Amino acid sequence: SGGTVGFKGHNRNSFEAAHQACLAVFATVERIMSRTDVRLELRLNGYGNGREAAIRALMGVEGERVRESVVRVTDTTPIKIGGVRAKKLRRL
Secondary structure (H helix, E strand, C coil), rough: CHHHHHCCHHHHHHHHHHHHHHHHHHHHHHHCCCCCCCEECCCCCCCHHHHHHHHHHHCCCCCHHHCCEEEEEEEECCCCCCCCCCCCCCCC
16 A cells, blocks of 8 residues: 555555555565466456556556566456445535
8 A cells, every 4th residue: 555655644545656555566576476486366446546556557667577477457346236226415
């Protein structure tokens, strides 16, 4: 998360914080890859800065070494189909 790489408060929700968090994960994966064979499944949940930063970091130069060990990319964002009636919208 953005807080684990040193961002505080509202800055944790920024694109840069998500990008830095992805780079930290890539460094950990590369360290593990040097010892053993790694197969990764990337699960994307929700929309926003973190999702975009993760995809861009993986497809960029930074994720070149990690990209070869990714086996599957899955979108696990819950999509409401039917279901119960939504709460009324708050009007200000």
